[in-house]
Amino acid sequence: MTESKSVIVFGADGYIGWPMAMHLSKLGHRVTAVDNLARRGWDVEGGTYSLLPMASMETRVARWKKETGREIIWRNLDLCDAEALDALMVEFMPDAVIHFAEQRSAPFSMISREHAVRTQVNNIVGNLNLLYSIHAIVPECHLIKLGSMGEYGSPNIDIEEGYITIEHNGRVDTLPFPKVPHSFYHLSKVADSQNIHFASRVWGLRATDLNQGVVYGVQTEETALHPELSTRFDFDSIWGTALNRFCVQSAVGEPLTIYGKGGQTRGYLDIRDTMACITLTLDNPPNVGECRVFNQFTEQFSLNELASVVMSAREKMGLSTEIVHIPNPRVEAEEHYYNPKHTALMDLGLRPHYLSDTLVTSVIKIVEQHKGIVDPVLLQIPSVDWRTGGNEIWEKYANQDEFKFNAIRTARLIDSARR
Template identity: 35%
Template sequence: MTVFVTGADGYIGWPTALRIANRTDDRVVLVDNFGRREWVKSVGSTSAVPVAEIDERLEAAEDVHGLTNLSFVEADLADKDAVDRLLTVHEPEAIVHTAAQPSAPYSQINGERANYTQHNNLQATRNLLWGLEEHDLTDTHFIETTTTGVYGAPEFPIPEGGATMENQGERDEVPFPAMAGSWYHLTKSHDAANMRLAHDQFDIPISDVRTAITYGAETEETAADPRLATRFDFDYYFGVVAHRFCAQAVAGYPMTVYGKGEQRKPFIALEDAVEGLARLALIDPDDRPDDHVVYNQVTRAISIVEIAETIADVSNEFGLDVDVEHFENPREEDETHKMEIENDRYADLIDGQLTTFKEGVRDVLDTLVEYQVRVEAHEDRFLPDVLADAEAESIAAKDSSSSSDEPQSADIEAE
């Protein structure tokens, strides 16, 4: 058996590849074009945790974990010829597809980035799905990390995949409507629809894993050696909110919350995300449902203010003095939205939650304290340039009037 892991140089892809390889003697083929490294560099940022080159990573995997079943192929999945070569040579029985331009803010910078994100993400998925059909590999289990962002923020509990629609007294189960809020999230909405179509037309077994906001600095495998570390982005464009807040805490920067911050978002720890993907990849083909299955890869919904307050609380254990500041919300959103999202299918897959949010935060801060200098050197990347300028003006205004007893205000756009 051969398993593909695409996006295998990335934050989720790399630890997923290690876990799969650690649990099987089968060949695990890693595929990437190192795009994530270039995208982060292009916005002036870097991973807080140094990321080894792929050859050093593979050498460390063998030295530390005895993994001799890992191999790497550099390929651009948006290139159909490259995908055809991969499938012809390796004939995978399972594909864990984590490759994508994953940043909503990056996709919103301008039309060029929006077009690139849509072309890159959609073309890669279509090439793989059509490649399986054209190379007579329709028994291959196709597992993709899409996103819970395809659901938007409805005022009712989000189902795990479909929805019930009623019209003129008739009811039927239909795919949940795409309610994406960015050009990136819309790529995953389209991917979800294309995977459903590929299952209907080609009978490919599909697992659509709708990944929540993922946080955490390491897994059991990556923690064993610095050369095995996965990347950790903390900038405005590629760092998720929990990671940016932790980096702000380590840099002595106030954690900035929009408005009340009571709106809840779906989260999952990196350890829990990797576990589910590895289990799906290694399901025995004889036991795997030949179906299209949606998993909500989330362990709980957490409010933005709870995230900040939890990080501030745990920061005390590391001797960090952290402030939580609220700013006027520039977004049109319900600051008290109590998101509910069903996750029974995914919880069963991983036998329940493995990591609490507080444990995950502790893990992140423990890692970031070690790389505090790298974080501080790029603290201007916590916000995009225009927002960073406003932040600087706000801080200067506070400093100039620090002797005043009057309350200060700020109206920066920060998360």
């Protein structure tokens, strides 16, 4: 480790935030863990839960102190509360902040208008508040923001790391890479990226926007110290990644459900590599006014390939698996070109883990141990359909004043005729 820094981890009760807080604490940084526990509330609201039991933040930080003698300061705070955020920044004067604190489910954001609005307000307002607090209170602070590879969508050209040099009508410029994402959640991330880029240009903020791929795995050196230090494992169709869902479906004897043709390709990385990437980013800050963008993933798989990797990992362990294709509830290309660059973190020294190993050495075993608490309802056909967003508005008004809602009905008829 180089020097001990004051680091605030926002979203520290989450899947990645909690292991990250412990990892940085172990490295000798002074860590403040912040979260408003919104995610635990969203679970209660939707009847979802983590496959691994999750201790409260109070229990986690106490257990961490007991196991390691190190202190993590815990604060319950909403990033959308600007006043509380400013006071926190004044209290801890961070050298760096790591921002995980967002609503991070694409299906959640596509449930209804209310969910889309809630997602975008929470994410965009929280991020904007943070930019203002850094600018006013700790202008030298390094913002490390978790974006998503999903911001780019799946363009039919190579995806660069954040910027692309374009020649147009005889003139050349380097501009942010065009982004055509697949959900209102991912659109909130795009807005965040634009706001961060703007704050760097206008205020001279130092920022790294990490376009992260899908993260898998639950075991890090720190989570393995004690069950109370464990992180969450989501497997339902709202919060679980396709990979987690596949692992749980096969464990309970259900077939793996591939949405559509299964050619949808995305970047993936092990949670230990997420820790390593963020630590490398922290140790190598950008210059004043620099908005750096790294594509943070190590391997890429289509859904079909992902299912095959799960199947062969289970075969190695003497376990069987079946695969089915179901209608795709999302609107996305099911066969497409995908070639994103991801060399910047490798250049800083990242040594990746590989999915096929991690499945065999940890994920499948952990899922097998906990499969008894899986509610099969959570694995059923996905309840959120990208095409029917707004149905709740239609249903509310459909039987009311016919004249008044003629316009809505006409739009609806045109829409269904087009399909």
